[in-house]
Amino acid sequence: MPGRTAIGLDIGTSGVRAAELSYGRDGITLEKFGQVALPEGAVRDGEVVERAVVADAIRALWKGSGFSGRKVSLGVANQRVVVRQVDLPWMSTAELKASLPLHVQDYLPMPVADAILDFHVTEELQDGEARGLRGLLVAAARDMVMSNVGAVQAAGLRSVSVDLTSFAVLRSVGRPQSEVATEALLDIGARVSNLVIHSAGQPRFVRVLLSGGQDVTDAIAERIGVPSAFAEAVKRGSAADLNDTDGHLAQSAIDLMLEVFVDEIRSSLDYYGASTPQFPVERIVVSGGGSMLTGIVAKLEAITRRPVVLGNPISALHIGRTGLDPDQLLTVQPLAAVPVGLALGGIS
Numbered sequence: 001m002p003g004r005t006a007i008g009l010d011i012g013t014s015g016v017r018a019a020e021l022s023y024g025r026d027g028i029t030l031e032k033f034g035q036v037a038l039p040e041g042a043v044r045d046g047e048v049v050e051r052a053v054v055a056d057a058i059r060a061l062w063k064g065s066g067f068s069g070r071k072v073s074l075g076v077a078n079q080r081v082v083v084r085q086v087d088l089p090w091m092s093t094a095e096l097k098a099s100l101p102l103h104v105q106d107y108l109p110m111p112v113a114d115a116i117l118d119f120h121v122t123e124e125l126q127d128g129e130a131r132g133l134r135g136l137l138v139a140a141a142r143d144m145v146m147s148n149v150g151a152v153q154a155a156g157l158r159s160v161s162v163d164l165t166s167f168a169v170l171r172s173v174g175r176p177q178s179e180v181a182t183e184a185l186l187d188i189g190a191r192v193s194n195l196v197i198h199s200a201g202q203p204r205f206v207r208v209l210l211s212g213g214q215d216v217t218d219a220i221a222e223r224i225g226v227p228s229a230f231a232e233a234v235k236r237g238s239a240a241d242l243n244d245t246d247g248h249l250a251q252s253a254i255d256l257m258l259e260v261f262v263d264e265i266r267s268s269l270d271y272y273g274a275s276t277p278q279f280p281v282e283r284i285v286v287s288g289g290g291s292m293l294t295g296i297v298a299k300l301e302a303i304t305r306r307p308v309v310l311g312n313p314i315s316a317l318h319i320g321r322t323g324l325d326p327d328q329l330l331t332v333q334p335l336a337a338v339p340v341g342l343a344l345g346g347i348s
Helices: 051-065 093-107 142-154 165-173 213-224 228-236 244-275 296-304 326-335 337-347
Strands: 004-011 015-024 027-037 071-076 081-089 115-127 130-141 158-164 182-188 193-199 202-209 283-287 308-310
Touching (some): 004 165, 027 326, 051 142, 071 142, 071 165, 081 093, 081 202, 093 130, 115 142, 115 202, 130 142, 158 165, 165 193, 165 283, 193 244, 202 244, 228 244, 244 296, 283 296, 296 308
Parallel strands (some): 071 158, 182 283
Antiparallel strands (some): 015 027, 115 130, 182 193
């Protein structure tokens, strides 16, 4: 019999996805996983724009996947989320929670009153008699968060927590007992990608990138003058044969967008390396729908000069009666990092 359960809900640009986990004596079990596509424009860069459309998709997801509860852990990541390393005077957890707004206004591009704040302590500092805290400050625009929460409520569900999706990726794909000391996790979405660098499960750097697989699709559509759906099929190699000219144009668009995206990752790693040389990144772990794009692993390895491996967010889980066969589980594996990580946060 399953013990405690939790459901993680990921509202992405291209679809809504959810995973239900249960925790029992034998470990954690994936009980259910499902996804429903969203029409273009319903979610823009990680923020719900058309609440009714997203709510309809969530209701369809619940109806079709058989989730056992209506309480969810929700993730957010977009340009209206700020993540920065900050040093603060030492204080107790209770004091930190109460006084955080007073300490961080100078670090934020928005008024504290308009933000939802969190602070993840990564280490305690000691300089002579002075003690301090170093950690990651997370600030999310309140209206953006409430827009996403509102879509969940309109679907008849209740959001019990809101988490940064980068931390969800860390829970599901990062391995505290990894054979490397420090690794970068890269979850590539349609329009939003998450980069988080950690050492033994301790996050050291987080960046939310407003780029992903849909940018490649858009470039193909523009280059050869086809609808987005056909361009997506070209990107995945499942379209009807193209003539030589269109084939070369499509490949050049893919190569260009991959070059731009991977260069942005390299720049982020270089910035991190310059500021945190004592914890060098030894490898990159990729997940998300964009990780399935042909050539991206090789390009990342060539430009970053680090080994790249595919992440598996369900490898440490028992598989319950998901209704998915082995081939289907293999297909959803790259897409499960965020919802599984959100559920792991809800179950802990």
